[in-house]
Amino acid sequence: MDFDTIAAISTPPGEGAIAIIRLSGDEAIQIADRIFYAKKRLNEAESHTIHYGHIKENNEVIEEVMVSVMRAPRTFTREDVVEINCHGGIVSVNRVLQLLLRTGARLAEPGEFTKRAFLNGRIDLSQAEAVMDLIRAKTDRAMGVALRQMDGNLSRLIRNLRQEILDALAQVEVNIDYPEYDDVEEMTQQMLLEKTRLVKASVEQLLQTAQQGKILREGLATAIIGRPNVGKSSLLNQLIQEDKAIVTDIAGTTRDIIEEYVNVRGVPLRLIDTAGIRETEDIVEKIGVERSRKALSEADFILLVLNQHEPLTKEDYALFEAASGQQFVVVLNKTDLEREMDLEEVYRLAGDHPVVLTSMVEEQGAIQLEEAIKKMFFEGEIDAGDATYVSNVRHIALLHQAQEALDAVISGVDMGMPVDIVQIDMTRAWDLLGEITGDSVQDELLDQLFNQFCLGK
Numbered sequence: 001m002d003f004d005t006i007a008a009i010s011t012p013p014g015e016g017a018i019a020i021i022r023l024s025g026d027e028a029i030q031i032a033d034r035i036f037y038a039k040k041r042l043n044e045a046e047s048h049t050i051h052y053g054h055i056k057e058n059n060e061v062i063e064e065v066m067v068s069v070m071r072a073p074r075t076f077t078r079e080d081v082v083e084i085n086c087h088g089g090i091v092s093v094n095r096v097l098q099l100l101l102r103t104g105a106r107l108a109e110p111g112e113f114t115k116r117a118f119l120n121g122r123i124d125l126s127q128a129e130a131v132m133d134l135i136r137a138k139t140d141r142a143m144g145v146a147l148r149q150m151d152g153n154l155s156r157l158i159r160n161l162r163q164e165i166l167d168a169l170a171q172v173e174v175n176i177d178y179p180e181y182d183d184v185e186e187m188t189q190q191m192l193l194e195k196t197r198l199v200k201a202s203v204e205q206l207l208q209t210a211q212q213g214k215i216l217r218e219g220l221a222t223a224i225i226g227r228p229n230v231g232k233s234s235l236l237n238q239l240i241q242e243d244k245a246i247v248t249d250i251a252g253t254t255r256d257i258i259e260e261y262v263n264v265r266g267v268p269l270r271l272i273d274t275a276g277i278r279e280t281e282d283i284v285e286k287i288g289v290e291r292s293r294k295a296l297s298e299a300d301f302i303l304l305v306l307n308q309h310e311p312l313t314k315e316d317y318a319l320f321e322a323a324s325g326q327q328f329v330v331v332l333n334k335t336d337l338e339r340e341m342d343l344e345e346v347y348r349l350a351g352d353h354p355v356v357l358t359s360m361v362e363e364q365g366a367i368q369l370e371e372a373i374k375k376m377f378f379e380g381e382i383d384a385g386d387a388t389y390v391s392n393v394r395h396i397a398l399l400h401q402a403q404e405a406l407d408a409v410i411s412g413v414d415m416g417m418p419v420d421i422v423q424i425d426m427t428r429a430w431d432l433l434g435e436i437t438g439d440s441v442q443d444e445l446l447d448q449l450f451n452q453f454c455l456g457k
């Protein structure tokens with residue numbers, strides 16, 4: 001395909017040791033040559049080589065750079081790609097970019113590099129989305145899921161399913177063409193049913209991974225609740241210490257919220273409002289307040305901490321009530337001290353939810369807690385490290401729709417509908433699955449998807 005040449009800063013904004021400006025398009029090399037000064041012209045350079053030199057504007061050196069030249073088609077976009085490694089601050093990098101824009105390049109839209117990779121057939125849509133997931137991945141596992149998706153694992157699976165559907169549809173055509181055999185209709189229906197059930201089972205299997213996939217991708221929103229001094233901060237610190245939590249700043253809200261991610265045996269916990277837990281001792285007072293109830297209801301998972309050195313209080317009961325209906329683990333802390341709490345009552349309140357005995361000062365119970373958390377969310381399946389997970393919301397929605405279409409096929413056959421009517425639902429399932437890989441997809445959707453990318457990707 002024929003595209004103009006795009007340019008963007010591909011590294012995160014702000015101060016860094018190096019910044020990379022990426023150019024892609026037919027004229028990428030020529031445009032870079034117009035501002036790059038070195039012994040050799042980039043135009044004469046071999047593909048996949050790197051060159052030292054200077055960027056000049058009106059004969060003045062503005063940057064000292066290393067420039068990589070990569071010729072189509074062995075590049076990310078399948079176009080000619082030039083990457084300029086600058087080592088200056090924001091100002092000089094921006095100056096180089098501006099210069100490129102004045103010498104023939106156009107500023108890339110967010111995600112446009114990846115979009116080109118897709119349009120030029122290098123990757124399919126689910127792989128392109130994986131690129132985005134990879135950028136946003138917050139845990140090793142999330143990264144693993146994205147990497148495998150980028151690898152085309154999911155695409156292969158989906159393509160196989162589509163092939164099955166296509167085979168079935170072809171078979172239907174053939175049978176319709178030879179109506180002279182008596183039992184042809186029955187045979188066709190039988191075959192359709194079998195194939196549809198098969199494909200549906202695979203779709204359902206994929207959907208079963210969706211919840212785990214979502215957890216892997218986004219982390220479980222986790223709240224630590226408990227009365228003052230029961231050991232919430234100690235628990236938080238222990239979790240963080242064990243794992244060297246990844247701390248991210250999310251700016252743009254009224255105050256910066258610090259989110260901490262800890263990886264508990266492969267379960268990424270996104271600890272919400274931990275700052276609040278650290279600072280306010282009045283969480284119990286607030287528990288009755290609608291706002292804090294809302295915060296709790298947004299949690300996917302709750303760690304309810306009790307101090308077993310004291311009897312249960314009415315605040316503790318309130319906490320159980322607030323947590324009810326959610327996934328939670330009871331952490332019965334301070335087991336190094338004498339027990340004053342009615343354990344039977346705690347187990348009664350906990351119901352089916354696990355109760356773990358811990359002593360933060362003696363570092364007891366951490367392993368049991370981790371086990372309980374892992375068991376709650378992954379039941380061992382997570383160890384199958386190379387499983388294909390569906391984690392993307394769009395993919396999940398499409399799989400659900402495909403599942404419905406397949407259901408319609410099954411009930412259509414059951415009700416004895418004519419085959420050509422059933423065919424319509426089968427074709428719909430085929431189309432819906434195709435949207436996952438981008439084999440059947442509309443331009444609008446594409447634009448919307450790629451716009452979610454960061455600039456320069």
Ligand code: GDP
Nearest residue numbers: 228229230231232233234333334335359360361
């Ligand atoms: P928070 O108010 O719920 O965050 O509680 P902290 O984690 O700040 O702990 C309150 C106090 O209890 C601190 O002095 C801790 O050292 C102490 N503490 C925490 N866990 C334990 C434990 O398991 N045993 C004992 N004896 N003290 C603990």
